[in-house]
Amino acid sequence: MNDRRRPTLEMVARRAGVGRGTVSRVINGSDQVSEATRVSVMDAVTALGYVPNRAARSLVTQRTDTVALVVSEPEDRLFAQPFFAEIVRGATAELSDRGLQLMLTSAGSESEHERLGDYLSGRHVDGVLAVSLHRDSVLPDTLAASGVPCVIGGRPLGMRHTPLHLVDIDNVGGAHTATRHLIDTGRTRVASLTGPQDMVAGVDRLRGYRKALAESGRDDELIAAGDFGYDSGVAAMRALIEADPHLDGVFVASDLMALAALRTLRSLGRRVPDDVAVVGYDDVPFSEHAEPPLTTIHQPAERMGREMARVLIDRVLSGGTGATEVVLATHLVIRESA
Amino acid sequence: MNDRRRPTLEMVARRAGVGRGTVSRVINGSDQVSEATRVSVMDAVTALGYVPNRAARSLVTQRTDTVALVVSEPEDRLFAQPFFAEIVRGATAELSDRGLQLMLTSAGSESEHERLGDYLSGRHVDGVLAVSLHRDSVLPDTLAASGVPCVIGGRPLGMRHTPLHLVDIDNVGGAHTATRHLIDTGRTRVASLTGPQDMVAGVDRLRGYRKALAESGRDDELIAAGDFGYDSGVAAMRALIEADPHLDGVFVASDLMALAALRTLRSLGRRVPDDVAVVGYDDVPFSEHAEPPLTTIHQPAERMGREMARVLIDRVLSGGTGATEVVLATHLVIRESA
DNA sequence: CGATCTCTTGGGAGCGCTCCCAAACAGTGG
């Protein structure tokens, strides 16, 4: 086992007393091989501990069995840690089920994005999974131009001209569900603490809130903008209470802001959920330990990773044209804050 | 740009009017090339958008320029999200600086570990980075047997016989610093809420606490065991206060438990930090927003990823023997709880 | 001025694999 050189196809063939082609056929599961030879080849394979050389195979098949996952660093801070980690986990799982490798790459700046695009166009990978693309990223176009399949995770702000494959989480739907829950549990003055309006998540969650309001025949919208961060949540919650001291429900577009809202409400003498019900968004790890435990929207991040991989594989394999768009549903985790 | 086939070395050579060998020399930065030819080759490279074919190169050099990062899934839940994510980020950064790829693999069960070991032994990667290995993982041995360099992140419980390269975070030191801070700021009855004693982090953090106590000439150790989780923190904190109602400082072995301790203390009528000072461990994202903001130990997770990659590269390149052991220092983040 | 040395350069060999063509073989039917 200590040889510097691994056994080759040729060696297996010699040992099994057959030709190279036959061994190759066995390895790749062709049915054009008699059972007897198949067995003796397999014996030789195990005896020698043969493992196919990926590089050699790639060279001739022009496939690498490798998929790149591109992460745009700066965003990943915003996107909160667990979310990203779960996407990676999901993608890894799905890919390895199908015998593919995941290659992780990150590109912060747009210049790194371009460099990466060039690299990926070089057919070093069979496909690309891109998460949280910047608004003006050229990546999808670069890849499309050189025919490298690409699946985007999370709808980017400026919609691209190139038809692309997209797996998204239903922000509108999530916000709608959250707001709806507030309304359905009898809250009559439901405000929203929104996210930044230059981010898809911020915009869409606000849309979901409005939609739910409209559906129940209201137009008493009451909103205050935050940036998804804790501190902005404190300020925005104050503003909301000031604007309407009698509000009894608030949909907060991120858990971090919701946690801030919880505390601010308490400091303003409101009891949660008795006086004001709060629903957050993200289901960050700490939410279940908040005071009171936070009712929130959970995002299927792992599922998103899996789905991205699945869409990619189905594209790579079948070479289909046109754009796929998968939208994943969120679900409401009911705890005590609403 | 839309060709199915990428330009090859050969094509670049023809276009530049030189031989294959010369182009190869230019690409690989050999200095055995005259400036004039170097320039004309580079021109041809950019004109054609040539990118070297990795598979072809690997085939002849016997190197893959790829490093695998192995994560043991079940643990990663314990290890908390951000910690793992940051290791990945650090490793990716360092590797890509050196022109290497990171291949992410995960293996939950021990059987998956074995399968993975076999795969990795097949010289598909130049080296392996393994995080949070199980106690009895055979991975290091398998890899060592087939000569694949491997660096472990985080000291595993049962020390292996194979000499190995290790990058660890100084849990003892961190706990020592934390406890020390409590003592130095005048706390006289310092307890500890420990982690599970079947995990290195749990054991070492307790050792650090004891060491600090001993150094200041005390033996009034007061501990209660938790499992790093929130709920266990509540129970353990209660037990501690019951055991010594007058304790005025507590070092908690995880932030999640510390957050629980904070709330428990408050509910028992203790003010933090006035009556009891609390220092946590981990510096999870929410800690800065705790009430009061939690003083805690920050772990250099990203640095750990980087360091692991660096150690690996220095091993791979120089083929040195013997074991390396790098221990990274933590640092105390002083907020308001202590 | 030819011999010698150094700096460049071209290109054959070969890395380990898959693809594919042709050969070998075993039946089948006329």
Added chain:
DNA sequence: CCACTGTTTGGGAGCGCTCCCAAGAGATCG
């Protein structure tokens, strides 16, 4: 008994690259 079919097999060609040897081009020197 001879085409003819269908199954199984062997092995040449070639994927794109690096390695390395030998040859060409100058430069230097006796």
